[in-house]
Amino acid sequence: MKFHPSLNLKIKGETFNYRLFEALAEITSTWSQREAAKKLGISHAVLNRRIRNAEDKLGFKLVETTGAGSGLTPHGMVILDEYQRYLKRLNERDVPQICGGPVATGLMDRLLRSYGLEAEIHTTDDLNAIEMAEMDLVDILVLDDPVHAFMYELDLIPIARDDLVLVSDGEYFNSVDELNGRNFVEVIHSAQRLAWNTLDQLRVDYEITEVCSSPHNALKSVKNDKLLTFQNRSFMSPFTNSFTVSDILARDTSHVIGMVLYNQKDEIKDFSNFIQGRGQKIIQEWGFKRID
Numbered sequence: 361m362k363f364h365p366s367l368n369l370k371i372k373g374e375t376f377n378y379r380l381f382e383a384l385a386e387i388t389s390t391w392s393q394r395e396a397a398k399k400l401g402i403s404h405a406v407l408n409r410r411i412r413n414a415e416d417k418l419g420f421k422l423v424e425t426t427g428a429g430s431g432l433t434p435h436g437m438v439i440l441d442e443y444q445r446y447l448k449r450l451n452e453r454d455v456p457q458i459c460g461g462p463v464a465t466g467l468m469d470r471l472l473r474s475y476g477l478e479a480e481i482h483t484t485d486d487l488n489a490i491e492m493a494e495m496d497l498v499d500i501l502v503l504d505d506p507v508h509a510f511m512y513e514l515d516l517i518p519i520a521r522d523d524l525v526l527v528s529d530g531e532y533f534n535s536v537d538e539l540n541g542r543n544f545v546e547v548i549h550s551a552q553r554l555a556w557n558t559l560d561q562l563r564v565d566y567e568i569t570e571v572c573s574s575p576h577n578a579l580k581s582v583k584n585d586k587l588l589t590f591q592n593r594s595f596m597s598p599f600t601n602s603f604t605v606s607d608i609l610a611r612d613t614s615h616v617i618g619m620v621l622y623n624q625k626d627e628i629k630d631f632s633n634f635i636q637g638r639g640q641k642i643i644q645e646w647g648f649k650r651i652d
Contacts, residue, residue: 371439372419378443380410381444383396383407388440391428391430393408393423393430418435420435421433421436422435456480456500456625456631457479457480458472458498458501458502459482459483459484459492459493459497459498459502460489460502460503460504460619461489461504463575464502464504464617465483465502467519467617467643467646467648471631474639475634477627479500485548486504486508487549489503490514493620500623501620502618503617503618503619503620505551505553505554505615506616506617509618514620515621517620518618519616519617519635519639519643519651520594520617520648522615522617522647523609524551524552524592524609525590525593525606525610526555526609527578527589527603527605528582528603529604530604532604534608536558536562536609539559539588540564542566542588543566543588544569544570545571545578545585546568546571546572546589550575551592551613554609555590556568558609558613569587575595579603591605593610594646594647594648619632619635640652
């Protein structure tokens with residue numbers, strides 16, 4: 361079994377977040393699914409569904425019932441142990457930990473290399489990244505959508521500007537009216553909510569028929585299922601020869617990419633100053649708009 365730790369844990373090609381591992385840990389300590397659910401503040405049905413969904417994806421059992429109650433199978437114990445070792449490594453980190461959405465973390469990777477700071481980057485969606493920051497596992501949080509900073513009352517530092525382009529497999533669109541009756545794929549917890557809000561305000565009759573967790577998967581759906589999607593302009597720069605992009609909502613979807621500092625060490629503050637100063641040239645080179 362090969363593990364690929366990022367912010368979540370990827371096992372056999374499937375990504376699972378911390379809620380599954382919290383459930384496994386509580387079952388281990390209580391030997392009861394009902395008691396575990398009570399400690400987690402969820403219903404027994406929700407806990408059971410969470411475990412069954414994971415087992416269906418993995419193809420093996422995680423929890424078994426014995427005469428003593430509920431416990432983990434050997435597979436379940438291996439997976440929980442791997443996740444706990446991963447969290448221990450994060451807690452004992454000796455380099456800065458940066459996590460956030462795919463657009464913002466991609467930009468941070470380039471800025472880190474230019475600045476020369478060694479750090480670990482963990483890519484997930486904005487909300488999972490905020491959860492991890494609240495668990496004190498993050499030094500720098502970066503957000504693809506600034507609305508999440510507003511929702512959680514975070515002190516967001518703007519680092520770049522971006523907007524959304526409409527992406528299709530070969531069609532160019534001149535107006536939003538042409539989107540009536542079309543089907544879309546959505547990337548959850550992303551800045552796409554700006555596009556959906558605008559289409560709703562304009563009363564466009566569209567439908568989201570697929571939902572995914574990453575912009576790369578959304579592009580696969582555009583290519584394979586002939587759906588449409590909205591993507592950050594900066595993200596689409598390497599794909600201009602493979603997809604057709606239209607600018608029909610660029611002005612309506614302009615937004616800030618930002619970061620939140622959870623660690624005030626000098627090396628982190630110096631890196632932040634670099635991003636807001638000399639780093640703006642790099643930001644512009646990578647398809648974003650400068651914030652200064």
